[in-house]
Amino acid sequence: MTSDNDWETVSAEQEQYYNSVAEGYVNWSHNRVEKRLSAEARKYWLVDCEQIEMLRRKVIPSQGVVAEVGSGPSRLDMFSIKELLCIDISFPMLRQARLRHQDRALFINANSQAIPLIDSAVDFIVCSELLSHMPDNLCLKSISEMFRILRSGGMFLLIDSHDPSTSFARIEGDVQWRKTNGGEELRVYKKYRSLSWFLEHTQADITDSYEGRFLFCIVWQKK
Numbered sequence: 001m002t003s004d005n006d007w008e009t010v011s012a013e014q015e016q017y018y019n020s021v022a023e024g025y026v027n028w029s030h031n032r033v034e035k036r037l038s039a040e041a042r043k044y045w046l047v048d049c050e051q052i053e054m055l056r057r058k059v060i061p062s063q064g065v066v067a068e069v070g071s072g073p074s075r076l077d078m079f080s081i082k083e084l085l086c087i088d089i090s091f092p093m094l095r096q097a098r099l100r101h102q103d104r105a106l107f108i109n110a111n112s113q114a115i116p117l118i119d120s121a122v123d124f125i126v127c128s129e130l131l132s133h134m135p136d137n138l139c140l141k142s143i144s145e146m147f148r149i150l151r152s153g154g155m156f157l158l159i160d161s162h163d164p165s166t167s168f169a170r171i172e173g174d175v176q177w178r179k180t181n182g183g184e185e186l187r188v189y190k191k192y193r194s195l196s197w198f199l200e201h202t203q204a205d206i207t208d209s210y211e212g213r214f215l216f217c218i219v220w221q222k223k
Contacts (some may be wrong), residue, residue, distance in 0.1 A: 007135060010175055012188045014133060015090060017178055017186040018072070022092035025073050041213075048212035055210055056126075058124060059157055059219055063122030069112050069146055070130025071095050074105070081105075085122065087115060112142040120151040128159040133189050135174075143202060147222055155207070156220040162213070163192045 002103035018025075035044055060066065062080050073096030084105040087096040094107045110116055112130060125146050131139045150156055170177040174191045195209060195216040208219040 007150065007189070010189050013186040014188045017106055017180060018090050019092045019169045020182065020184075020186075022073060022090060022178040023041055025093070025096065026075060044213035045215075048210075048215040051210050051212060052217050055208060055217055055219070056157070058157075058206055059124075059155060060126065061124055061155075065121065066124045066126065067115075067117075067122040067140075067146075067149065069115070069125060071097055072128075075099050075128060076126065077101055087112070091141040113134060113145055115149055116144055118147045119148055120154075121149045123151055123154050125150055125154070125156045127157070127161075131158070132160050132191055132193065134192065135189070139191075139193075140201060147192050147204065150222045152222055154222050156204070156222065157217065158198065158220070159215065161192065161215050162194070179219075 034042060036046060042199050057079075060076070060079055060081070062155045063082055065083040065085065066076070066081045067085040067087060068074055068076055069087045072090070074086050076084060077100040081104075084101065085108060086094060086101070087108045087110055088094050088097070089109065089111050091109060095136060097105070098107055108116065112127075127142075127146060131142060134142065146156060170185075173180045174189055176188045176190045177185045178188050179185055195211045195218060198218055199206070202220065203223060204220040206218060207221050210217050
């Protein structure tokens, strides 16, 4: 477990790490996982990626306001979204998102526990592999904040991982030591939660879900 004081320090290192790897992160992070999996495990990984991509294309709308919370460099550049908000705590990640979307999105530098939008401001939320980077209390606070900005009847797509990355990171409890592109080791918080954990802790209607070997996703609808 990580204490509150430790979390503050780890959180700062985590932000430093993601700032440092922002350039080229989308392809780099995916390839880094895939290359370190065995041939058998890679089959499951690719199936998970394919299934989640199919679900993304099924549910992410082209109309309305879509918020990508914890966007990083954004993985929605292939979607024709009329109004897209990319929200992330990292300026370098948002710069990469701007390069991908140019003037087709708005970019908001903010923490997922304090999003500077009014209640019911958006029609759809996408949150990919963000919540596993924070302790339970902040994870639940972020979920509550995302539901706050989501309109009634709006949809919330959560995507996260079970544990694909332990083969290339030194692990100490809920902390992984990861190397930047320059070789520096920095701590990243990573707590893997199951799909069932989110179902137990979130009171919202579920319209779709997928649980694979490495990745899972949930689609909630706000009442």
